[in-house]
Amino acid sequence: MATIFTRLRYELRIIGWLNLLVPVFAVVGFVALVVLVAWDDLHNGVANASVNADNIRYLRRLPEYMLPLAGSIVASALTLADPVCELHLTLPRAYRATAVRRMGVLTLWLAVLGVAIVEVIRLFGFWHLPWVFPQDQLTWAAPTLALVALGASLALLLRNRAASSAILGVVWIGEILFGGFLQQYDATKYTYLFLSSEVPSAGYWLGNRLALMGVAVVLLAMMWALLGRNEALLGNES
Amino acid sequence: MEISIRDLTKTYNGKVLALRGVSLEIGTGMYGLLGPNGAGKTTLMRILAGILRPTGGALMIGGIDATTERGRTAVKRILGYLPQDLGVYPDLSAREFLDYIALLKGLDAKRERQRRVGDLLTLVSLSDVADRKLRTYSGGMKRRVGIAQALLNDPRLLIVDEPTAGLDPEERIRFRNLLTDLGGDRVVLLSTHIVEDIAQTCQRLAVLAAGQVIFHGGLGELVSAANGKVWQVTTNGAKPTGDYTVIATQPLADGFSYRVVGVAPPAADATPAAPNLEDSYVWLMRGQRVGV
Incomplete structure (x- = not known):
């Protein structure tokens, strides 16, 4: 047991403080924008009640919008840039297990942040969503798991940070811009990332959350397979 | 321990032929692998280290069939490997890095692991700076950390790929002496394109060019070929x-x-x-x- 904790502690150190702070920066930046918008509205004579309603809506989006994006970018970067990859491939403990464990530690950190954000929003009385703990944690957990697994898989598949980040960006922005369209069809509405924020009353909310976690499992299996391609990991295979 | 390589071939993407029927017999002690850049040395080292699968041929390492998945896993337990481009985790200290690699090599007993790490830090003369972050280390110091991690499991097969590239003359001599000391009762494979490294450390060697062995034998035999x-x-x-x-x-x-x-x-x-x-x-x- 002590060995497992020691290994997890090292994985946390290897992820590094800067990578761990990326989701925190994203959350802080988002909150700062909400405060800025509220301040601007109040100085422009917008009614106080209206300002509050807008801010609450913005804040409720925070865990579902920001954690998946920040987590996926960090997952992609970590998967691509392991300076000790070649050495890992010669060790008796398989590299794929180490890489997945590292993703697990990152996900655990995102979970800590996710729970904390939801609870803080709830503490201020802004969490007006129809679910209770622990179901309400699916608001951020399902899209975060799906996008983290997507970020890692894309990094392994493309071996290119710019390309994988661009695709992640397209998926994220695409889901925001074309959310209404995506919700019209069965094929896409179950993988719509921001359902809790945009249509919290949707009858298929739980199905959507479970489907997103299913996507994460499939992508994790893909990541596992890609981590077994040593030649590609070392850049000998196009 | 003996390494027997028979007609080993390696093709990347079905197109690039990196090794073309390499055959070698390697016994205990220092063995040099010399050749120009692109000769196939690193590919051969990676196959021996179990990283890459050969496309064809036979490979026996200490009686283990290293062409199978099970064989490659078994070889990894008796292997120490120093890659050409050893990266490190810059935020870990040398002691932490070695402890982490030791865990991945299966040294689970904490006390034994810490003792082994301490001994190796002494061996490579890094005890005084062992708790400094690796980002502050010079290239030569990182190489010494590299050789220390390779020795963590007291390997019977030690593979070092271009270990002295980029080192200053003093560091290079120190590293060569260290390798010679290690060659006593294990197979040490030294791959390099620096002739002097082989001349100073190995009695037997193979020369690779364009994926083929163009010479293998004693140092004296190779030297006398140019008489x-x-x-x-x-x-x-x-x-x-x-x-x-x-x-x-x-x-x-x-x-x-x-x-x-x-x-x-x-x-x-x-x-x-x-x-x-x-x-x-x-x-x-x-x-x-x-x-x-």
């Missing part, structure tokens, strides 16, 4: 012309002294010189190019 092919000639400045490879040019007060390799003397006043390993290597590679 009568190395010449010293002094001119007033003009380089010897003809079918020669100039090994060295030394300016003199009234001209230049050239050391050349070729079949016949480059001038009537050329004197034969005793070949060294570098001359013989150049002679061998020259023969490879012109098909002598």
